Amino acid sequence: MTSVGIVISARGHVDLTAACLESIWWHTVPGFRLYLYDGVPEAEVSRTWNRGIYDADTDGCAVAVVLNNDTRVSEGWLPPLVAALADFDLVGPASNNAGGNAAQTREGPDGPGVREGFTPVPALNGFCLAAKTSWWLRWKFDSQ
16 A cells, blocks of 8 residues: 555544544554644644644655544545545545545546546545645645
8 A cells, every 4th residue: 555644633632532543553554654743722733734744745655644633434444545546636535434435636526537436526524634745735735
């Protein structure tokens, strides 16, 4: 699998973050890098994600996944997200079950062909987003 960095902003919620990390531990194939940041106010979460994306890129990760700290992943959640990046710039699950993925391109729902099991949508929920680190950096997710 492609090298993946998983970026989480803990926001001081130890119990939520611990449950998120436990779900990643049990349901993610080894080989990913984890970037966990704490001590930032809710309004600055995107800055934390930005730092994690830059750190993942510096460490050689081809893909960065940003997760809310209250997200619980299920078995097999990561490979479909990474695979969808062959066809889409930004992807995320439509629910907490990655088997029900939705994907979106910058061009919108009329963009390139759809990978089986994925549906183009006009917007993604931000609890879990995946993109190539080069895409995140090109769009300067949060340059501040």
